Amino acid sequence: MDSPALDPLDLQVLQALQLDGRAPFSRIAAVLGVSDQTVARRYRRLHNTAHVRVLGMTDENRLGRQTWIVRLRCVPDVAEQLADALAKRPDTLYVSLISGGTEVMCGMKPRSRKERDELLFDRLQRTRQILTVTAHCVLHPFYGGSHGWLTKSNALTPDQESALRPPAPEPLDGPVTLDAGDEALLAVLRHDGRATLTELQKATGQTESAVKRRLEALRSGGVLYFDVQYDHEPLGQDVSAMLWLTVLPRALADVGRSLAAHPEVHFASATTGQANIVVAARFRSPEQLYTYLSEKIGVLDGIQAVETSLVLRQIKQLTYDPNR
Template identity: 30%
Template sequence: MSHMQPESTIQADVLDGLDHQLVTALQTSPRARWEQIGAAIGVDATTAARRWRRLTEAGHAWLSCHPAGIGPVPPVVAIVEVDCTAGSLHQVAAAIVDDPHLITIDHVTGSRDLILTGVFPDHSALARYVGLRLEALPGVAATRSQIASAVHAVGSRWRLDRLAPDGREALTPDQPGGGAVLRRGLSSADALDHHLLALLGEDCRTSAALLAERTGASPSTVRRRLDRFHRADALIYRCEVARYLSGWPVAVTLWGVAPPDATARITGQLIAQRETRLCASLSGPHNLLLTVWLRSMEDMSAFETRLYARFPELTITDRAVTLWPLKLAGQILDPQGRRIRGVPVSFWHDPAAERTEEDLIRRLAEPRDPVPGRLPGTPDQA
């Protein structure tokens, strides 16, 4: 194990090597005790906790978690592209940034203005959101939606990888090492489960003792529930760092077309790429979506060249560079990618949209005469 290191002052726009080790340790084991985190990076527990507090207060790094899905049916993950009228992009973004089911919102280059990643309980909820919420907003010119038939990798699996091997071995990962996002989740949940999930969404490092105090359950009951969450892979933990401080300041989303019989092989290798943050199979004409973090804009051409060399059957059909990651895993960010505040992740529920849908269904249920100008019930003329 490395020897104890002195704490240095965190500069406004620079993270040093110890900061990167700290973030990597918390990415590996978000709920580890500060004594474990400190031992993994070579400092004492007090120093590790104090340094993390300063990082979070500056918005440079943060921890979060949210449920992976509750219920017998896996959630629907959708990618929605939004075109905005001139001058309305920020108005639209401000209107939807608190929608709890939107995991990410990116302002991007190219033939769309915003890319949204959302989670819905079913297809009808997606239709309701797009048709009765998004497209009704002032400033929205058009939308295009695709459903992720499989999500192979997400950013919660991405690591800075700054820990030495002995530091990694000192920590027990809080989640399995696989890449799948459409997880088992919880087939059912009671009131205590929901209360615990809500509290963990506020602070995923809350101890079992404090969770017990706040829920009124016994510590042993809380620990059993936490073990159940972890066994079911029902929580997605995120430890993120502002992208401009991560060493990977450029985010690019790529759309591609792969032969159906080659998709599994290609995605299996793409999720192992160091740059990959998101990899999903889509329902539309572009059946593969890939989001990568790169060291520089110059790396984009080199990355695509490597893709073509490795997967000649894969055709990249479009690409977009993220200009402002407005929302990342439920956290609202400034243009530099620093955290401003969090939005608890949950399914969207809008009584106004539901009433509008009910009115539409009632109108659809009323028969209309197919001949213009003829009164209902008038017989055909010979």
């Protein structure tokens, strides 16, 4: 069944959650000028019809870890099986089938250099059905992470955004070290960013006040942020594409800033590799993708080459949920 189109209030609720995934419905309602019950009903409906979920995510840079984008070209008929196996791994952020169904792309966040090397240089390289492995280390994000696409929807007024946006993370002197309680807290929030304090207490074995303090510390330190997962079809974003841009080094920053401002772009980052900027973007149709490539990408100074791949199917989006 197709998901119903979203109305302006739906979009306002979604953008409010993108700004602060744990904002109480009462606070969102006060900013939007509606009742608490209206916001709660909209959220439940969006959850049921557009699979909207708030997820707690970690900024790997703040933990001193690297994020990788990996492309795996496979023999025919095994890409889907490989994608399913990768989706079940806790160190994958997302997994997609691209390029005619013979290529798998995934975002990976290995917790250590040892885990990275075991995966990239051992397991994947020794899998006979995988023909090539290309790994891009994320160097500098231009857009994405805590800057979710819904903030570009302009459903909220500037004053409403200001009222809902939490304070910016504090600058850090070095990587944050997580203890067992933090790990347990984050594990729950990765599957439900709006988990109650009671649920977080049960998972961590800590008091309510201790959970509140640690939750605030992780957020103010920029380690924890919240993203909104949802079906894109109700927003008219049926075509998903990955762009692999080869950009002159002198133009990297300017091109990255331009891409971040494009409403079509959901993610853009400088990476290692011949293609040194990776972009994820969504469009209403292939024709709109063509227009974007010719009229927005084509005019940016410093771009030497562009490879475009359509995402055929999203196997995993931000977190693995086998019941979805």
